[in-house]
Amino acid sequence: MDANNIKTELDELLAKLSDPEFLSSAQGEAKKAGARIQKLQRMLTAHEALKNTENELRALEDLKKESGATDEIAALEAEIAANAEAARAKIAELENENVSAPPPSDMIMEIRAGAGGNEASLFAAELFSLYSKFAERRGWEVNIISKSESEASGYKEIIFEINGQDAYKTLRYESGVHRVQRIPITEKQGRIHTSTASVAVLPQVKDIDVELRPQDIKVEFHKSSGPGGQNVNKVETAVRITHLPTGFVVGSQEGRSQLKNRERAMSLLRARIYDIRRQTEEKKLAAERKSQIGTGDRSEKIRTYNFPQDRVTDHRINESWHNIESIMEGKIDDIVAAFQTK
Numbered sequence: 001m002d003a004n005n006i007k008t009e010l011d012e013l014l015a016k017l018s019d020p021e022f023l024s025s026a027q028g029e030a031k032k033a034g035a036r037i038q039k040l041q042r043m044l045t046a047h048e049a050l051k052n053t054e055n056e057l058r059a060l061e062d063l064k065k066e067s068g069a070t071d072e073i074a075a076l077e078a079e080i081a082a083n084a085e086a087a088r089a090k091i092a093e094l095e096n097e098n099v100s101a102p103p104p105s106d107m108i109m110e111i112r113a114g115a116g117g118n119e120a121s122l123f124a125a126e127l128f129s130l131y132s133k134f135a136e137r138r139g140w141e142v143n144i145i146s147k148s149e150s151e152a153s154g155y156k157e158i159i160f161e162i163n164g165q166d167a168y169k170t171l172r173y174e175s176g177v178h179r180v181q182r183i184p185i186t187e188k189q190g191r192i193h194t195s196t197a198s199v200a201v202l203p204q205v206k207d208i209d210v211e212l213r214p215q216d217i218k219v220e221f222h223k224s225s226g227p228g229g230q231n232v233n234k235v236e237t238a239v240r241i242t243h244l245p246t247g248f249v250v251g252s253q254e255g256r257s258q259l260k261n262r263e264r265a266m267s268l269l270r271a272r273i274y275d276i277r278r279q280t281e282e283k284k285l286a287a288e289r290k291s292q293i294g295t296g297d298r299s300e301k302i303r304t305y306n307f308p309q310d311r312v313t314d315h316r317i318n319e320s321w322h323n324i325e326s327i328m329e330g331k332i333d334d335i336v337a338a339f340q341t342k
Contacts, residue, residue, distance in 0.1 A: 003047040010040045043094045050087035056080045106204035107168035108271045112157045113150065114177065116195025121154030123180045123305075124197040126328055128158050131171070133330025140164025144254040145264045159268065161204060168203045173339040175201040176302030183308070192308060196301070202271035203278075217269075218242040221258055241265045248272055314338070 013033050060077050111127050113120040132142050140162050147158040162171070179196050187193065220240045238253035239261040250268045252261040303314045305324060312327050312335070313320040319338055321327065327335070 003044060003051070006040050006044050006047065010037060010044065013037050013040070039094060043091060046087050046090040046094060050084060050091065053080050053084035053087060057084065105165060105168060106161065106163040107171060108145070108159065108161055108202040108204050108268055109171070109174075110157070110159045110198075110200040110202070111155065112198045112200075113155065114196035114198055116180075116193065118150060118152035118154065118186075119180075119184045119193055120195040120197055121150035121152055121156055123154070123178075123195050124156070124158065125154040127178060127197055127199065128155060128160070130328055130330050130332065131162070131174075132160075134332055135162050135164065135167070135330075137330060138164060138167075138170075140167050143264065145252045145268055146254060161264065161267070163204070168201070170336055170340075172201050172203075173336070174199050178303050178305065179301055180305045181307065182305075202268075202275045204267055205270050205274045216244050218244060219262065237261055239265045241269055243269055243273070246273065246276075 013036060017033055057080055060073060064073060109131060111124045113124040135142050141164060143161040145159040145161060148156040150156050177196050177198050179194060181192055181194050183190055184193050222238050222240065237255065237258050238251065239258060240249065240251040242249050248269060250265050252264040255261040255264060302316055303312065305312050307324060310322050310324050311320050312324055317338060321334060
């Protein structure tokens with residue numbers, strides 16, 4: 001794409017963004033246009049840098065014809081040639097850059113108790129603690145979106161954000177059914193019980209990737225049902241959002257303001273819609289494909305935490321790790337690293 005074509009497209013997009021009707025009727029397209037403009041502007045800058053270096057090289061050629069070649073001119077020529085090559089590489093990089101679908105970094109994790117009653121809810125709470133401690137060690141931020149506690153002080157369900165560099169890339173393979181085998185505290189006869197909890201990992205996407213039209217969502221505010229300060233219990237800060245086309249219902253009540261809860265609920269809704277679209281596309285592209293780490297189906301039991309044998313086994317790659325106490329403290333670096341190389 002040469003500089004003239006870039007300027008033409010840039011002018012067209014800038015004209016669109018100056019049209020109030022376009023901005024109001026196609027917000028998602030407007031944001032994509034804005035991202036495209038930023039890319040075109042960077043490409044134009046790189047083309048101008050290349051043009052300047054080429055002009056400088058031609059000037060040096062004229063100088064050599066007039067005064068002859070010297071070491072000083074040769075050094076300057078090498079430096080300018082390197083700058084020209086860098087400009088060409090930048091142009092190629094920008095042309096291959098996909099601004100409409102940047103790789104996700106932040107993520108949303110959903111943990112739900114499965115089979116096993118109270119023991120399953122306690123395991124769900126331990127998994128939340130595991131991932132929270134792992135995130136803390138990486139310097140990532142964890143924000144709870146919503147939670148439902150069990151009678152045993154565990155979680156029937158907990159949904160939370162993890163924000164940090166490469167969070168989604170690092171933890172995406174945690175998605176699936178996790179199984180725990182151990183003797184519960186309440187077990188009187190020393191029998192080993194098996195319980196499960198499901199983990200869903202969603203990329204946290206921006207509205208440039210998933211456009212939510214105002215007419216497609218229903219927003220409701222209500223009082224939080226959980227424990228907390230008077231602001232949480234007496235003011236309608238909790239948010240419930242229904243996506244009418246799909247029937248998805250999401251909510252957030254952990255923030256101290258309507259605005260923050262609405263932002264987190266919208267983020268969760270976008271993530272779920274994006275994930276459904278992504279799974280649909282993947283099935284179209286590779287209906288029969290199975291990688292070494294399994295199908296990615298969340299119904300698949302992916303990992304067993306065997307406390308009596310002090311062993312954690314991932315069934316997708318047939319690998320085991322010991323020191324389960326340390327693993328439950330969030331030290332899962334070796335486990336997640338195993339999937340980055342598969």
